[in-house]
Amino acid sequence: MAGSGTAHMRNTVDAVLTVRDLTVEFRVAKDKIVKAVSGLSFDVIKGETLAIVGESGCGKTTLARAVLQLPPPNSGEVVFDKTDLTLLPKENLRSARTSMQMIFQDPISSLDPRMTVHQLIDEPLEIWDRGTRAERDERINNLLNNVGLEPELVLNRRSYEFSGGQCQRISIARALALDPRMLICDEPVSALDVSIQAQILNLLQDMKDRFGLTMIFISHDLAVVKAVSNRVMVMYLGKICEVATPDTLYSKPAHHYTKALLNSVPIADPTRQRKTELLQGEPPSPMNPPSGCRFRTRCAAASALCAEQEPQLREVTPGQFVACHHPIV
């Protein structure tokens, strides 16, 4: 497949989240099973931002949701803060989730249009009974100031009165309300204009520094990812292709899929347009993924070996792990 393996696992005590051999499958018809995530492992160290990159349908959102047990994975373990979430009873899971929060792709539809901004941010505080009314109000004001919104101007308004960028700021304030240790951002800027995108990315970076957060950042856009991440994991059809630091990954991609993704990013300079071949077609169906390496059907370097044997993740340069039989060197 783009591959399995655990060579990239760091096995350190600093890992906030360790996911091992995670599999998520959905039965869509009697004999049809969508293999969304297949035997995937990764870890996230305290204070790190792990970016997960891939095309639509590669399983990145499913993976993030499976970490939060929404829904629980079919198999594998998700160890957050030394506790395996897959084994937790429902009530303990609920309280464990307060320290891992999610920010969703569409900022406008992810906020309840009937609630005011005050109610939206107060809701988690009220559910968990954090402080008195006055303490909670102060906390709400602080959160709004932190995300760059004026409390007096926004508290009594509802989500439809705001632009996409402002709604995303409200979502961030809400996610931070319970002092989470980890933030999972699922394409938080894909629905925004470039100018607003930069504002939100910088804000997330600031919040991460100020509150010492650990982040998982999901995106299909490698350029966006480069600005915010410490480690990048490229996914294809439910498998890992490559894991590396952003600077290595972007300057010397070892997987053919990573290279293809990089070649798709538009260059904002008419004199430096690429002449390279584009990745053609779309990913095959996850109901019936190709044998061996899952990327081989679109890969120019594919050989007979790729159909027979699934490549395992291995270290090609220090800190760069790739699952490919014929990596780019």
Place this chain on the structure above:
Amino acid sequence: MSSLLSVKNMSINFDTPRGSLEAVRGVDIEIPAGTSVGIVGESGSGKTVMCRAAMGLLQGSNVKRSGTVVFDGHELTAMSKEEVRDLFGSGMAMIFQDPMTALNPVRRIGSQLSEGLRVRLGMSKADALARSKELLELVRIPNAAAVLKSFPYQLSGGMRQRVMIAIAIACNPKLLFADEPTTALDVTVQAQILQLLRELREDLKMSMVLVTHDLGVVAGNTDYVAVMYAGEVVEYAPTKKLFADMRMPYTEALLDSIPKIDHKSGTRLSMIAGRLPDPTDRGAGCSFAPRCKYAQEKCHKEHPELKKDPDGHLYRCWFPIGEAK
């Protein structure tokens, strides 16, 4: 070079409960035949409204229009709705932003694609379906026969956008409006769709208006660029000239805010603080002044007119980049 489409002094106002909303303010745009022109700006800058008005698609009693639109020798603004409609398909066509909602969810692709062929070109049902299959192949859809019989929900976003393009080019239009054709798509699919549009433009000798908020998309796909802000054109130049020698601070800020893959990781992105001014109250000075890092007193008080460099480069700024302050 003769203009295929020429928009002169176009203004569009919407009557709203909060007062008159100035969506487009005195825009002049020329689309020379055989070229591709990019229209760039943030959400709410008036780019979509401008395109729809140019096609005569803005209806309703709350819309106030002024200015003229001349397409291929026809003055659209003086024509009836029916006469303008006759130009759709073979004269001009549009691709909309969201391929998920632009197709009718309860009709098969074949029926939606052959509709224009039957109405516009008077083809028989069988001929129109046969041509539809060719069109799907033209936009590189594999297994075209099966796709003709599918419903939109059975196709991916990229496939749906290809179908939209097939519908738009079905009657060989002279001018194609592409309104954010790739914004809802993945980068890999975006690159494929842009490549497809480039090739089709070449093969069919089509002109194109490419509306987008991403200067990166404009760079490799257009001959000219118009940058819009708060309903006005604030800069217009040939694409290469614009990127080599920007005059308008807004264009520069927009370009700087794009995350670039050759930046070192962890580099802080430069951003445009604040947002577009209230469209019901544009204020007296330059619309961009409150967000502009070069703004001076004059910028807040007096509205700049479009200025023209000797080489035809247009910009709307009191203190353009590259001139001594």
